[in-house]
Amino acid sequence: MKGSIKAVGYGPIKEASDVSGSINITYTSCNYLETKLSGSRQVNLDPKSSSKEIWADGVVAYAGQTNQGYEGSIITLDLCDDLEKDWYGNVIDAVSNILVETAKTGETPKFGLFVQYESTSEAEGYTEVFPYCYTTDRPKFLVKTEEESGMDYEYTEHKIACKPSPAETTVDGKKVHIARFRIKGNEKLTKFPEYTYTPGE
Numbered sequence: 092m093k094g095s096i097k098a099v100g101y102g103p104i105k106e107a108s109d110v111s112g113s114i115n116i117t118y119t120s121c122n123y124l125e126t127k128l129s130g131s132r133q134v135n136l137d138p139k140s141s142s143k144e145i146w147a148d149g150v151v152a153y154a155g156q157t158n159q160g161y162e163g164s165i166i167t168l169d170l171c172d173d174l175e176k177d178w179y180g181n182v183i184d185a186v187s188n189i190l191v192e193t194a195k196t197g198e199t200p201k202f203g204l205f206v207q208y209e210s211t212s213e214a215e216g217y218t219e220v221f222p223y224c225y226t227t228d229r230p231k232f233l234v235k236t237e238e239e240s241g242m243d244y245e246y247t248e249h250k251i252a253c254k255p256s257p258a259e260t261t262v263d264g265k266k267v268h269i270a271r272f273r274i275k276g277n278e279k280l281t282k283f284p285e286y287t288y289t290p291g292e
Contacts (some may be wrong), residue, residue, distance in 0.1 A: 094209030097216060099124045099131040099165065102283030103177050104201040104223070106257075116223070116258040118203055118283035122173060129167040129174060132246060134206050136163035136221070136253060160254040160270045161221065170230055170247045177202060178226050178249065192229075199225040204253060205284060207277035216277035220284050221253035222269055260286050 102118030109115060124131055139159040144151050167174075172190060175181040180200045181192045204221040228250045235243055255268040262269070272286055 092211045094211065094216070096131050096134065097207040097209060097277045098279075099134065099167075099207070100205050100280065100283075101177065101224075102203040104203060106201065113259065114257045116256060118285070121280055121283040122177070124167060124174075125171065127168070129169055129171040129247075131165060131167050131206075133166040134163075135165075136161035136251075139252075158255060158270050160223075160252065162227070162252045163250075165249045165251060167247050167249065170249075174249070178251075179229065199227075201225050203283050204251070205280070209277070213275055215275060218274040218277050218280075218284060220272050220274065222272075222285070223256040224251050224253040226250060227252050262286065 100121060100123040102121050105117045105119050107115050107117070139162050140156050141159065142154070142156045145153040172183060175190055175192075176183065177200060179192070180195070181190060183190050202224055204224045206219045206221075207216065208219070209216045226249060230247050230249055233245050235245060237243075253270070255270040257268065259266045260269050261267075269286055274284060
């Protein structure tokens with residue numbers, strides 16, 4: 092069984108195409124959500140897929156499914172400046188140090204996501220990695236007054252999609268687009284984990 096979340100982190104993505112048209116992805120850093128600023132309370136990602144059945148002679152002769160990744164939400168304590176920039180593309184003015192959200196159109200920032208958690212089946216826990224994610228909506232702004240019963244805290248919900256990576260990777264001798272992979276252990280990471288991850292990095 093899955094236990095408590097230990098940590099959530101992300102790596103901003105830089106995409107580039109080579110001469111053959113293949114997409115290459117680079118994670119520019121490995122960032123943990125700081126516990127007291129934007130620590131994670133819940134990660135809820137539902138699988139997205141489409142299925143197709145072909146019938147013959149009164150039975151299902153073929154059944155297939157297209158993996159479209161995951162969609163859902165992450166609930167954090169608050170929305171810190173790093174997430175404003177790296178997940179939502181907002182800007183902190185270099186002169187005034189004021190956070191600015193502009194009315195803009197264009198691509199949403201992409202990032203890889205990893206979730207580290209405890210497990211009853213693995214003493215060292217696991218690190219679940221989603222290599223290609225983006226937010227699907229802006230977070231709601233909500234604050235309340237304190238009443239006699241005490242503060243009713245409000246948390247930030249981030250709606251995100253985690254899609255199969257557009258970069259091809261060789262897995263078990265086949266070229267594939269990875270939607271998710273799992274690493275045993277949940278030790279502190281110094282770089283964003285990729286499929287070729289070596290324990291201890």
